[in-house]
Amino acid sequence: MASSGEVSWKLEDHPKLPKGKTIAVVVLDGWGEYKPDQYNCIHVAQTPTMDSLKQGAPEKWRLIRAHGTAVGLPTEDDMGNSEVGHNALGAGRIFAQGAKLVDFALASGKIYDGEGFKYISKSFEKGTLHLIGLLSDGGVHSRLDQLQLLLKGAGERGAKRIRVHILTDGRDVLDGSSVGFVETLESDLTNLRGKGVDARIASGGGRMYVTMDRYENDWDVVKRGWDAQVLGEAPHKFTSAVEAVKKLRENANDQYLPPFVIVDENKAVGPIVDGDAVVTINFRADRMVMLAKALEYQDFDKFDRVRFPKIRYAGMLQYDGELKLPSRYLVSPPEIDRTSGEYLVHNSIRTFACSETVKFGHVTFFWNGNRSGCFKPEMEEYVEIPSDVGITFNVQPKMKALEIGEKARDAILSGKFEQVRVNIPNSDMVGHTGDIEATVVACKAADDAVKMILDAIEKVGGIYVVTADHGNAEDMVKRNKSGEPLKDKEGNLQILTSHTCQPVPIAIGGPGLAPGVRFRNDVPDGGLANVAATVMNLHGYVAPDDYEPTLIEVVGN
């Protein structure tokens, strides 16, 4: 991987902390801190290891911010997510993230002056503009208001025919909310038609079943989307998207709706053909990379595309800075440079990173500022444990936690690495299913994996840093302002499948932790971005000046 510019990579020695310790950096995905009630699965689960770490408060355990502006999101109402969380953890600084950058570009109109928009607009005269992406106001991968502005802006700038290919959510927003989002979109499209733009929804499907797979876990997901979006073929055909979503919801929730196409007299209204333009409207990278490859790469063998139309394609952002994918985009991505991983390999820290497929890119790609690959292959080993495919994780809530724990343990005991970094997915992936019982099992499995890693650290005299990227499993219901669980019209509890705005824990310890190291009390607003400097200190280095301050101090000699 190319390093960024002329950078002086040498880090200053920490005046008090030694080098050469083995450090486990453990990220529990979706593990926040919230009041202990029956909907807090972390509280309900047996989690003796994490409980014991908490006993170390305030010197060895504390809470840090993991949502909103602390991770570069537009507002304090924005929940955290893996992309922004791992970006902040790895980069040690807070970057304005995709959501915010797209907001700026749309508000200022700059999006329409950029190369990306100019490129796709060459198709407006003769072709169709297709917009593909997640339809919700979740703000994790995309936002409805941005889609609305883009539709309006494209219509005003000459797009004559627009087709929207929707992916229903229910993961960053309540299950069942997709119907309302489709109704809103339909009314916007009606307005556009009133202005002479032939604008319609052309296809759809649930995000977890159609298109939005990640890290190449299951190409069938992308193929289902391709068939509907590009070929205009799907097992379900409807004349209206609202009707489609209502009907398909009888047998599946929003995340898992099967693919459908909208037809006029049995003919799909919006397949993608030669001469068209396509924009993938998600700003977040991980779940768009696979589709971007299918749309952009001439040579492609992941599934049979049947037809590979000659289109003008742009991403909302560029999703992979290393692969430069896609090559055209509407908004420049955050320039996340000089990440801690890159510094550390330049300062002799050998790194091991591991997770299972569904989170593998979190501790590699996101950690390294949205770049695939290693910085120095001879210094780094990245291990991916294949995730189960084709299941919802509530049926297998232990996921691969044990295997991740074992790989990390072996890496620690091998003595070959100074940093062993893992993501343990359970509380997040199972939390997203909304299955409370299974999420409790998931949290226990994650705790078991942490124990395995801490035991290994104990054996080698190392140090551990245990934290999380954002909340999820600690709160599984939607609540009113005073924190009471909300019910829907039928009196059913409103299950929260999404992340939360809660803070997350961070704990440090292990036999290798120098005496006198403790959390400072003068960074009360500390967040995920403060972790990188903290870890650099524990490796025996002082972080670069522009990194967010370290969370630790060394008292005594």
Ligand SMILES: O=C(O)[C@@H](CO)OP(=O)(O)O
């Ligand atoms: O599954 C995902 O894509 C998001 C939620 O939309 O979760 P995370 O940020 O934890 O990856």
Ligand SMILES: [Mn+2]
């Ligand atoms: Mn996450």
Ligand SMILES: [Mn+2]
């Ligand atoms: Mn998640």
